[in-house]
Amino acid sequence: MLSYFIRRILYLVPILIGIALITFLLFRVVGGDPVDRVAGRYATEEQKEELRVQLGFDRPLWPQPGRLLAGDLDGFARNQLFGHFASTFTFRFGRSEQYRRSISEMIRSGAGPSLSLTVPAFIIGLFLQITIAMLCAFRRNSRFDRTVVVLSVLGISVPYLALIIFGQAYLAGRWGLFPIYGYPERFGFSVVRYVALPVLLGVAAGLGAGVRFYRTVILDETRADYVRTARAKGVGEGGVMFGHVLKNALIPIITQVVVVIPFLFLGSLLLERFFSIPGLGFMLVDAVAGADWPVINALTFVGAVIYLGALLVTDLLYALVDPRVTLK
Amino acid sequence: MTAPEKSRNYWLSAGREVLRRPRAAVSLAVILFYLAVALWGFTGWKTPDWETENFEMAYRPPSRAHPFGTDIYGRDVLAKTVYGTRVAVSVALTASVLALVIGLVLGLLAGYFGGWIDDLITWLFSTLQSIPYILLILAFAFVLQDRTFTLFGAEFRIRGINAVSLALGLTGWVGLCRLIRGEAIKHREREYVLAARALGSSPGRLIVRQILPNVVHLAVITFSLGFVSYIHAEVILSFLGLGVKHVPSWGVMIDDAKLELFRGVWWQLAAATAAIFFISLTLHIFGDAVRDGLDPRLRGERR
Numbered sequence: 001m002l003s004y005f006i007r008r009i010l011y012l013v014p015i016l017i018g019i020a021l022i023t024f025l026l027f028r029v030v031g032g033d034p035v036d037r038v039a040g041r042y043a044t045e046e047q048k049e050e051l052r053v054q055l056g057f058d059r060p061l062w063p064q065p066g067r068l069l070a071g072d073l074d075g076f077a078r079n080q081l082f083g084h085f086a087s088t089f090t091f092r093f094g095r096s097e098q099y100r101r102s103i104s105e106m107i108r109s110g111a112g113p114s115l116s117l118t119v120p121a122f123i124i125g126l127f128l129q130i131t132i133a134m135l136c137a138f139r140r141n142s143r144f145d146r147t148v149v150v151l152s153v154l155g156i157s158v159p160y161l162a163l164i165i166f167g168q169a170y171l172a173g174r175w176g177l178f179p180i181y182g183y184p185e186r187f188g189f190s191v192v193r194y195v196a197l198p199v200l201l202g203v204a205a206g207l208g209a210g211v212r213f214y215r216t217v218i219l220d221e222t223r224a225d226y227v228r229t230a231r232a233k234g235v236g237e238g239g240v241m242f243g244h245v246l247k248n249a250l251i252p253i254i255t256q257v258v259v260v261i262p263f264l265f266l267g268s269l270l271l272e273r274f275f276s277i278p279g280l281g282f283m284l285v286d287a288v289a290g291a292d293w294p295v296i297n298a299l300t301f302v303g304a305v306i307y308l309g310a311l312l313v314t315d316l317l318y319a320l321v322d323p324r325v326t327l328k
Numbered sequence: 329m330t331a332p333e334k335s336r337n338y339w340l341s342a343g344r345e346v347l348r349r350p351r352a353a354v355s356l357a358v359i360l361f362y363l364a365v366a367l368w369g370f371t372g373w374k375t376p377d378w379e380t381e382n383f384e385m386a387y388r389p390p391s392r393a394h395p396f397g398t399d400i401y402g403r404d405v406l407a408k409t410v411y412g413t414r415v416a417v418s419v420a421l422t423a424s425v426l427a428l429v430i431g432l433v434l435g436l437l438a439g440y441f442g443g444w445i446d447d448l449i450t451w452l453f454s455t456l457q458s459i460p461y462i463l464l465i466l467a468f469a470f471v472l473q474d475r476t477f478t479l480f481g482a483e484f485r486i487r488g489i490n491a492v493s494l495a496l497g498l499t500g501w502v503g504l505c506r507l508i509r510g511e512a513i514k515h516r517e518r519e520y521v522l523a524a525r526a527l528g529s530s531p532g533r534l535i536v537r538q539i540l541p542n543v544v545h546l547a548v549i550t551f552s553l554g555f556v557s558y559i560h561a562e563v564i565l566s567f568l569g570l571g572v573k574h575v576p577s578w579g580v581m582i583d584d585a586k587l588e589l590f591r592g593v594w595w596q597l598a599a600a601t602a603a604i605f606f607i608s609l610t611l612h613i614f615g616d617a618v619r620d621g622l623d624p625r626l627r628g629e630r631r
Contacts, residue, residue: 161582168586
């Protein structure tokens with residue numbers, strides 16, 4: 001187990017390098033020199049040059065093999081690729097071009113509001129999805145099952161943005177059931193009041209797709225041979241569903257849960273923007289609007305690291321729930 | 329090898345199976361209608377005029393002359409919806425085909441061969457997948473916007489909407505690839521594949537004849553769901569200011585509605601939402617029917 005764990009962590013190294021390479025290609029090679037953008041209209045050429053040196057854009061993009069052959073190790077190391085890798089892997093992302101604020105600080109202050117929205121939405125959503133899917137599989141082809149299937153397909157077909165706009169304009173605006181937008185200055189119980197509607201909309205948006213997916217997964221399992229065997233030896237329907245089917249359906253369920261995690265990010269992006277929740281999604285929309293590349297670069301890498309952590313947990317869970325997965 | 333046995337054609341009988349269901353047949357008709365509207369948009373022959381502005385006619389509710397009402401510039405919302413169909417269908421179709429081909433080929437190769445091929449492909453999709461989806465699309469769309477590429481001596485310029493479809497396609501194959509790879513690994517060790525291998529099937533034949541039919545229903549479901557999700561993604565990219573510019577799209581129409589709705593102007597939101605809703609709905613129903621028809625295990629089962 002331990003050796004598997006260590007190898008699994010070592011396996012992350014090439015992926016982290018891959019991500020740093022992609023962000024380098026996007027934000028340094030393609031994005032190009034930001035100095036004219038950052039320095040402002042009234043900066044002199046000298047100030048610009050100073051800033052360029054400070055941000056490392058005066059260096060060549062790629063390592064120069066010629067320097068290495070000439071024995072100039074420092075000159076070889078002075079390039080944007082190495083600089084990008086060094087700052088990325090030490091999480092030193094610099095400052096936002098728009099706000100001049102430290103990006104690490106911005107991410108730290110944005111994480112709380114984001115999680116206060118996505119965690120409840122995710123947990124409530126997942127619980128409802130699996131419960132309804134199990135009920136459907138339990139009473140498949142009943143009127144209940146057929147109604148749920150129809151409703152979930154109708155639900156998926158509603159565009160997310162339209163749902164948010166409608167919810168905000170009617171549930172909050174017209175009928176005044178919720179605050180239209182906002183977020184308390186200090187984290188406390190009053191947060192519940194403000195995230196209630198976004199959470200509700202997030203859950204509603206994901207419900208159809210989730211129920212549909214888990215119902216298919218569970219029904220696929222009910223056709224497996226071991227289910228027939230269990231029935232043949234006289235296990236009751238409840239025992240079959242919870243003791244056998246749910247256990248085996250856990251693998252696709254866990255896979256799906258991890259696949260959904262990046263979509264939490266996407267979801268909170270829109271919800272945070274519409275409801276003025278000062279989280280990471282809000283920050284990202286703001287950065288996109290202002291072409292604030294360092295912020296997008298930082299969020300890409302941090303988001304990827306969080307995702308890889310989740311993936312690591314998943315793989316360990318696979319090993320725990322499925323004895324057939326051997327750790328070698 | 330044994331002589332080929334004359335049997336029912338798999339795809340033909342699957343097609344019959346699908347069209348026997350009235351819901352699937354109706355859905356197919358609606359999908360074809362959308363495709364026809366999109367094609368009509370491309371020909372430009374007597375397409376409704378969405379460009380004429382008439383400020384005296386701004387924000388008129390649905391009427392006989394304007395069945396879906398007018399927008400802030402007095403432009404006909406129905407004409408904008410028709411134009412939006414062309415945008416949505418071309419984005420979704422390009423992205424789906426691209427994602428399907430890449431995902432299926434790489435997934436099968438990785439799952440069947442294992443070894444360094446699997447390592448390389450897994451590295452590629454793990455790297456792409458670990459970047460949050462929306463950031464990846466954003467980054468690709470930005471990078472591909474207004475670039476010129478030289479391919480086989482010909483120059484290609486990627487403009488607005490093509491950047492979006494390319495970004496969606498080049499990032500969208502990851503989920504399918506992962507899924508197909510997992511299934512291929514599962515099937516690789518099954519008895520029927522081992523038996524075919526023992527009979528001397530080549531790897532190519534094994535993949536195409538033995539494993540592919542057992543995973544193709546996943547590709548079909550992913551295609552129909554992917555198509556829908558690209559239509560929805562176009563809405564979100566438009567909201568972020570990355571979609572089409574200066575021409576109508578369903579996304580831009582919904583985006584406009586965020587201010588209109590507070591003023592009681594609901595028809596533009598309703599028109600775009602309805603357009604997305606019905607294509608999503610019918611694609612889902614049709615995708616389900618195709619899955620039931622294609623999955624040999626479900627044949628003859630009434631669901």
